[in-house]
Amino acid sequence: MMSAIVLLHRWLGIAFCLLFAMWFTTGIVMHFVPFPSLTEAERFAGLAPLDRTEARIAVADAVAASGIADATRVRLIRRSDGLTYVIAGSSRLRAVRASDGSDASVSSSDVALAIAVGHARRRGLEAAGATLLGLADCDQWTVPNGFDRHRPLFRIALADSAGTEVYVSSHTGEIVLDTTRSERGWNLVGSVLHWIYPTFLRSNWALWDSVVWTLSLLALIAAVLGAMLGIVRIRMRDGRLATPYRGWHALHHVFGLAATIFVLTWIFSGWLSMDHGRLFSRGQLTGPEAAAANAVPGWTAASSLDRTPLPPSAREVEWFGFGAKLYRRDRLALDSQALVRTGEAFDVGQTGFLSAREVQSLTIRLATDCGVPSLLAGDDDYPARSAVPGAPVYRSRCGDLWIDVDGADGHVLQRLDASRRAYRWLYGALHTLDFPILMAHPRLRDIVIVGLCALGLVFSLTGVVIGWRRLRLSL
Numbered sequence: 001m002m003s004a005i006v007l008l009h010r011w012l013g014i015a016f017c018l019l020f021a022m023w024f025t026t027g028i029v030m031h032f033v034p035f036p037s038l039t040e041a042e043r044f045a046g047l048a049p050l051d052r053t054e055a056r057i058a059v060a061d062a063v064a065a066s067g068i069a070d071a072t073r074v075r076l077i078r079r080s081d082g083l084t085y086v087i088a089g090s091s092r093l094r095a096v097r098a099s100d101g102s103d104a105s106v107s108s109s110d111v112a113l114a115i116a117v118g119h120a121r122r123r124g125l126e127a128a129g130a131t132l133l134g135l136a137d138c139d140q141w142t143v144p145n146g147f148d149r150h151r152p153l154f155r156i157a158l159a160d161s162a163g164t165e166v167y168v169s170s171h172t173g174e175i176v177l178d179t180t181r182s183e184r185g186w187n188l189v190g191s192v193l194h195w196i197y198p199t200f201l202r203s204n205w206a207l208w209d210s211v212v213w214t215l216s217l218l219a220l221i222a223a224v225l226g227a228m229l230g231i232v233r234i235r236m237r238d239g240r241l242a243t244p245y246r247g248w249h250a251l252h253h254v255f256g257l258a259a260t261i262f263v264l265t266w267i268f269s270g271w272l273s274m275d276h277g278r279l280f281s282r283g284q285l286t287g288p289e290a291a292a293a294n295a296v297p298g299w300t301a302a303s304s305l306d307r308t309p310l311p312p313s314a315r316e317v318e319w320f321g322f323g324a325k326l327y328r329r330d331r332l333a334l335d336s337q338a339l340v341r342t343g344e345a346f347d348v349g350q351t352g353f354l355s356a357r358e359v360q361s362l363t364i365r366l367a368t369d370c371g372v373p374s375l376l377a378g379d380d381d382y383p384a385r386s387a388v389p390g391a392p393v394y395r396s397r398c399g400d401l402w403i404d405v406d407g408a409d410g411h412v413l414q415r416l417d418a419s420r421r422a423y424r425w426l427y428g429a430l431h432t433l434d435f436p437i438l439m440a441h442p443r444l445r446d447i448v449i450v451g452l453c454a455l456g457l458v459f460s461l462t463g464v465v466i467g468w469r470r471l472r473l474s475l
Contacts, residue, residue, distance in 0.1 A: 002232075005225055012222035014467035019219060020263075021460035022193055023270070024453045029190035031449050036141050036179040036187065040387035044334045046119035046175055047315040048078040055083050055098040059302040059319055063087055065101035066094040072294035074302075076317040079104075079173045080114040086172045090290075093149045095172040105171050109135070112154035112168040119166065119175045120158050129159030135170070140192065141179050142167060143202040150176050209276060216271035223267045230256045248469070252462040259459045262452045269431035272423065280423040283414045285366070292365045293412055296321035301342070302328070308340045322354070322410035323361035329409060335389040337408065353407040359394040362405065367398035376404060379436060382424055384413040 055076065062085035063071045073088045076098065083098035095104035106112050109132045120127035133155040142153055150169035153176070158164045163181025168174070191197060196215070202208045230253055235242045243253040256263075276282070285293060302319050305328040310317065316331040328340040337352045359373045373394035376384060384393050384404040391408035402416040414420070429435050433452075438445040 005229060009222060009225035009229055010470065012218060013226065013463050014470060016215075016219045016222050017460055017463035017467045019215070020223075020267075021457055021464060023267075024456040024460060026190050026194035027266075028450055028453045029186055030194055031446070031453075033183065033186040033190055035191045036177065036183045038175060038177050041334055042123065042178065043175065044315065044331065045123045047331075048118065048122065049312075050076065050078055050083070050310065050314050050317065052076075052310040052314075052317075057098060057101045058306070059085070060299040061101055062096050062098070063299045065096045068092065068094055071299070072296060073318060073320045074299075075319075077174070077315075080118045081111055081173075084173060086174065090294075091149075093169075093171050104173065106154070106168065106173045107170065109154065111173070112170075113156060115168055115173055116154070116156040116158070116166050116175065120160075120164070125158055125162075125164060126160035127158045131157050131159065133157050133165070138199065138203050140197075140199050141184070141187075142177060143197065143199055145205060147176060150174075153177075209274065213271070213274040213276075213278075216267070216274055220267050220271050223263055226256060227260050227264055230260065248462055248465050252459070252466055255455070255459040255462055259452075259455045263456055263459065265430045266452075266456065269427045272427040273431060275423070275427070280426075281415075281417055281419040283416065283420045283423075285412055285415055289366050289415075293362060294321055295324060297324055297326055299326075301326045304342065305340045311338060318409065320410055323358060323365065325361075327410070335391075337388070353392055354394075354405070354410060355407075356394055359396060359405045359407070362410070363396035363398060363403050366403060367401050370396050370398040370403075372396075373405070379440065381436060382414075382416055382421060383434075386413075 057065070059074055063074060066085075066087040068087050068089040070089045071087050072090065075086045075088075077084055077086060081104075084095050084104045085098055086093060086095050096102065097104045106115070113130060113132055117127045117130050120130070135152050135154050137151045137153075138147065139155065142151075147153065147167075150171055152170050154168040154170065156166050156168065158166065163184075165179050166175050167177040169176050195202075196208070196212050201211065233244055233253065234257070235244050243250045245253050272280075284290075299319075305319070305326065308328070311330055311332055313332045314330045318329040318331070320327055320329065325341055330338040330340070332338065339352055339354070341358075356373045356375075360370060363370045363373065373396040376393040376395050380395075382402070382404075384395075386393055386406045386408045388406075388408040391406065393413065394405045394407055396403045396405065400418055402421075404413045404416070405411070406413050416424075433445060433449055438448065
């Protein structure tokens, strides 16, 4: 039995030692440089002020023109080619012109370029030399599934000093991503390697999911076997713990014992990052729950909301269903908005957000035994945050089920059953070390993460040397 464990660990170790070294190295990079994204602050800064008087058709007409029967949200934005309604359904997006309801998808590279330049200038970015780099379904930075409803995407280089590139949705004409030269460079040696994220593999989500899940599981088995052998092989000499090995094997044994707990929990939690509903719930609403949460009582009701004048500083208007009522959300600034519900206007500021009573009107439609929602504290053990600074997040406890709702736009941020709460600790805490005590001291957390990953890297490199020597003897 022991000889079988030794052989299995040896050859799995040879196969995965470089992968372990890569994961620890890239983990350090990822901690400081996340995968490129367009933040809400960047997106909002690129929006142009609205003049609602230019809209010739009503919201209900825009929804009808879009052909999206299950439309749940509508936004009004200004693009370089005029006011545009963006209609969102359960599975697709479509843009129609606010002037006549005609299709507003982007097929012209000139329009895409003008949209990108306008967005960049409003953000204070250089864009005088902006050029179109191409139109494609996906590249290295747009492989995540969240871009599926926007494909194909126009990729435009701003030719600024930061090497910024922006991506324009061909379906809505919105900027959906920006990257800089620095982000791209660091992520090639960070997230792309860490997640095994080459475009050709990640563009096929099912294949990528299976490959990385399997590799992670095999790596976990190798680590568990190594930990077992490392503990069994400990010896006592002169009243002290000692290793029976010499040279690189001794280093591998000693560093392995020092890093055992971290390596096992990190590889285990890394494997869980690929769970995707296999063992734990996904933290998302079920199909029936999502239908109930996003139900719109009828888009014709939007006409009563629109009797309330649009503030002159508004940059985006959104209509959405929530708790069987229709709301209008006027975005005035990144952290300021006004809500209108069935003709009732709320003042700008804190009253521009949903109340606990309104959130409860939704959650009682999703579950039973729901108490009055409470405000989520910033240091909660199960964090959820709104994209709008200062916006409240409400937690409704419905028996063993917790539902967190964004007070700014009514989105359900997470659905926490017992399974998902366990996943938060087994994956999130163990893999990113976002324990409350460390989150309260960011610099200490940086030191701990870098130190542990460096220890794991040194341990992995001893395995690389041993593996290489074994292969040379076998060849």
